[in-house]
Amino acid sequence: MLVVDDVVEVDAPAEVVWSVLTDFDRYGDWNPFISRCRAELTVGAPIDMRVQQLAPRPIPMREWIHSVTPGREFGYSMKPIPFGALRSNRRHTLTPLTGDRTRYESHFELAGWLAPLVGLLFGRGFRRGFPGMTTAVEREAERRHAA
Numbered sequence: 001m002l003v004v005d006d007v008v009e010v011d012a013p014a015e016v017v018w019s020v021l022t023d024f025d026r027y028g029d030w031n032p033f034i035s036r037c038r039a040e041l042t043v044g045a046p047i048d049m050r051v052q053q054l055a056p057r058p059i060p061m062r063e064w065i066h067s068v069t070p071g072r073e074f075g076y077s078m079k080p081i082p083f084g085a086l087r088s089n090r091r092h093t094l095t096p097l098t099g100d101r102t103r104y105e106s107h108f109e110l111a112g113w114l115a116p117l118v119g120l121l122f123g124r125g126f127r128r129g130f131p132g133m134t135t136a137v138e139r140e141a142e143r144r145h146a147a
Contacts (some may be wrong), residue, residue, distance in 0.1 A: 002110040002119040004126050006134040009103055012145035014096040017104055018071050020141045021092050030140040033129035041068050047076050053125040063090070086112040100145070106134045 010017050020030075024037040024047075031037075035058050039047035045065050050058035067075040075091035088110050095103040108130050110118060119126075 002108075002115055002123055002126065004106075004108045004130045006106045006131045007103060008134055008138045009097065009101055010138045010141050011101055012141040013100045014071060014094045014102040016145045017094055017102045017137065017141040020137055020144065021094075022074075031133055031136050033133040033136075039065065041065065041070075041074060043068055052129065053122055063088070067091075081112065081114065084112050086110065086114040086118060102141075104134065104137055104141075106130055106137075 022041055024039050027037040027049075028035050033052055034049045035052050036050040037047065038049075039045060043065055047063050047065055049061045049063070051061050053059050061078075063076045063078050065074065065076045067073065071094070073091060073093040075089065077090065078086070078088045080087040089108070091105075091107040093105040093107070095105070097103055108126060110126075
């Protein structure tokens with residue numbers, strides 16, 4: 001299993017951080033890992049992304065939203081490959097803190113018997129990309145809050 005977890009405390013209220021995470025049309029403006037994103041935040045809806053992996057060009061990805069708690073969390077995953085070969089889970093979780101601060105937790109996991117091979121091919125990009133996005137969410141939310 002490949003797991004990439006990252007947590008930051010953001011100097012902005014949860015509503016601001018949520019607005020950054022769910023403003024999919026603007027991902028390309030601030031997000032170093034997902035250069036393009038289109039989605040309706042509805043369980044069962046697709047989320048289409050262009051992911052800046054290690055390849056010279058972005059990789060198109062389509063995953064499916066599996067959970068939404070407005071203002072608090074949303075998650076999505078790929079359609080599992082049969083026979084337990086590969087499955088993913090991506091989750092964004094916000095926890096309001098005192099003083100207009102928010103804990104943002106980013107979680108990604110890849111499991112199944114193909115996960116070690118996919119990890120060899122793409123793991124370095126995931127380990128760089130997901131934390132890069134977490135930092136970018138923090139910066140963009142703080143920028144919007146200060147504006």
